[in-house]
Amino acid sequence: MAEIRDIKSGRTGEPPPQPMPRRLAAIVAGDISGYSRLMQIDEEGTHNRVKRIERDLIEPTIVEHHGKLVKTTGDGFIAIFDSPVEAVRCSIVIQQNLVGRNAALPKHHWIEYRIGINLGDVIIETDDVYGDGVNIATRLEGIADPGQVYISGGIYEQIKHKVVCGYESLGDRKVKNITDPVRVYRVLPDPAAFQRSRRRRENILIFLLSFTLLVIAGGVFWYMLWQPRGKSWDQASAPVSSPAEQPRPPALPAPVVKQAAPESQPAPTRAPAQQQPAPQSQLPPAAKQEAPLPRSASPATPAPPSTTRPASSVREPAMIPLRGGSFAMGGIEENTEKPVHQITIKPFAIGKFPVSVGEWNECAAAKGCAFVAAGKDDAPVTNVSWTDAKQYVAWLAEAARKPYRLPTEAEWEYAARGGTQTKYWWGDQFQSGMANCKNCTDIAATEQPIKVGTFKPNPFGLYDMGGGVDQWVEDCWHKNYQGAPTDGSAWVESQCTSHVIRSGSWRNDARYVRPSNRDSYDTDVRYPTHGFRVALSP
């Protein structure tokens, strides 16, 4: 019936009569001042720098402020935001970052944006946005000085008490092709930042820049040389580390049974297979060619079809399967840990140790992870952001063809408690020597982070659940558990800018070792005490 009505309404030939996608939005228009001049000086260099700024600064900043980049032109961009406050903050962040980026360059190479922001009712289509409101934003940007943000009266009214910074009224301005004059304000985040005296520092800045470039170049060279050696680990360590988790010669009983052993009876010595880099890794590089299959794993198994081949070459972290269960999550010590709430956890497996440098570097060698980690092979990998950790689990899941992932926050706490409800897994009183935390051990600072599995395992047979390295989990950061899910799933929303870290590190004191302790950190930022462990869905 509905279709018939449509035809009768006489709109044949036009798209279905959806209401025009109109919306009130804050429109941010930016463009580079003196773009043609820059292009004249150095066409390719300028183009590359502009693209890099768009990729590294403008796009992520817009996303962080919940905006949407509608389009980029050669020398500019247009973005829309639901919130004028976010639009202005985003613009300030972009401008302040650019100040830093330009600092190392001579003035005639500066890339400076002019930004205009207007609040308007606009028509939004997938790859463009139309309307008066957009034109006004573009005109504001046109009259703005380089490095400045100009906003319209409409935006000013919305943000004047919310974004604390200076606003200089420039009065009503007549702008091209717009009938009514527009009230214009200049945003002054910190006026003095732009009036830097720089001449005497130029030399040192250029030196620092070239030094940085040298280090980067050295790093790349190093990385390229290391790669062949990285591959030899694959091959060498596979027979040693993975027989227990090897996908399956069909005759073997379910591997879960084998793995369950350490749960009931934590081995007194710590998992030699995983943490010692196999001595064979010293094999001459000639051995780096892939052997078809590790000989020792399953002698007479006829090679299954090619799908399992990649899996057989990857070293997987040692995993401990956990039965599901119910527990009280949270604590009363900190507001972030309240309210205590009952959680039901489904069965899953979790890494026995945090991911080690050796394990990480296999991912780096396979180009699944962004950088080669420094440090001993059996030390936990550190200086990883949440995004880095996600890259590792994505690579591991793909390479091993198993659903590897980060643990959820609830799973992490369940695993860390090891079936206890006390303040620490060993009781309510802190005991030295149980965890790697600040002033809890005799380990010299230069030896930190000490290798995984140095301290006692908890009742589930898990090492370093508290102290050692901070560990990323899947969940977005929320300042307390108000509204948290109770089924053990991750509490996430799209595009959250910070995620939860657990465990505390060797640089945090004993309070941070508590299994209920939680903290947050920016999603994309690396820090030298941050690592992670993996989880696996059954």
Place this chain on the structure above:
Amino acid sequence: MKFIRLIALSLALTCLSFAAHAQGKPAPKDALLYFVWPQNGTTIKGGFWCRFGLRNMGVTHAGDHFANSGHHHLLIDVNEPLNPNEPIAQDKSHLHFGAGQTEARIELPPGKHTLQLVLGDAEHYPFNPPVVSDKITINIK
């Protein structure tokens, strides 16, 4: 041969990176880190937006090695002196703003608290000389 070259190279690079870490990046002498809000001695009810001001340097994402730029760290009720040879600590009283934030929503229990800003370089080390704000005291009602 290749092996020796590798060792020499990695050694050189390690030394380089240590040299880079031994002390923070140089900061301009006129760099000024300060609180836009709150000011010293302010009494505040409940949570507040803390705004960071920086002059003569730029704010950038942690990990970006641009000269003359860094990212903010907010120290709440911290009394230990700053160690210039270690990355700025990360815990509940050392808040990091490595995404280039210039403000933050802060909630503190009632009472007197001190706040201080420290600018960190790409690797979270303090600059040399350290770029720090005055330590201010606020009162939460």
